[in-house]
Amino acid sequence: xxxxANYQSEHFAGVDxxxxxxxxxxxAWNVAAMAIPEKMRFQxxxxxxALEGTLIVGSVMAGYExxxxxxxxxxxxxxxxxxxxxxALISEAEKRLLALGCIKINLQVVAGNSGVVGFYQRxxxxxxxxxxxxxxxxxxxxx
Numbered sequence: 001x002x003x004x005a006n007y008q009s010e011h012f013a014g015v016d017x018x019x020x021x022x023x024x025x026x027x028a029w030n031v032a033a034m035a036i037p038e039k040m041r042f043q044x045x046x047x048x049x050a051l052e053g054t055l056i057v058g059s060v061m062a063g064y065e066x067x068x069x070x071x072x073x074x075x076x077x078x079x080x081x082x083x084x085x086x087x088a089l090i091s092e093a094e095k096r097l098l099a100l101g102c103i104k105i106n107l108q109v110v111a112g113n114s115g116v117v118g119f120y121q122r123x124x125x126x127x128x129x130x131x132x133x134x135x136x137x138x139x140x141x142x143x
Contacts, residue, residue, distance in 0.1 A: 002057065002085055004092045007047040012036065014056025015049060022075035029136070035061070035073070048092055050076070050085045058085045062093040069097035069105040090123055108132055 007015070016032040028034065039047045039061055050058030057080040061073035071093050076085045097105055107125065109117055117127070 001052070002083075002088065003051050004088055005049055005051055006045055007036070007040075007049050007059070011049050011056055015059050018056055018059060018075050018077060019073070021078065030073075039063075046093065046096055048089055050080075050089055052080070058089050060089040060093050062097055064097050064100045064102050066101075069094075069100075069102035071097075071105060071107040074107075086119065087123060 012032065015036065019026070019032050023030065036047070043063055046062040046064070048060050048062075049056050056077075058076040059073060060071060060075075063070045063072075071090060074086060074089060076089075094105060105125075107120065109120070121127075
């Protein structure tokens, strides 16, 4: 039986291991040791885990900035994929975002992971013509 729960500090090792397996070529600022403490400072109830007993089998991080919601860091253990866990995590994240007043939810797929696009489309997400750009905060701050 899988349950979806709010992330707690005792889940860190499981999520860290999950992310290392799911996102093996991740950037330094996305690793669990950097991302999770920051997430816990802001909207911690939007960091969710999927549990099979005490085993972390999935996670999702979401956020809402008052205009639109974002879903990111969706991960499911390889051995537990195709069992509805990813769908359940996204569904719970969406429910929580909608409860905050969110009217549009976005997510991004890394180009090298385009195989998951069909999964998101089956959940109602559509490809939008966009160019995604970013700027790292230390470079963004004035000198």
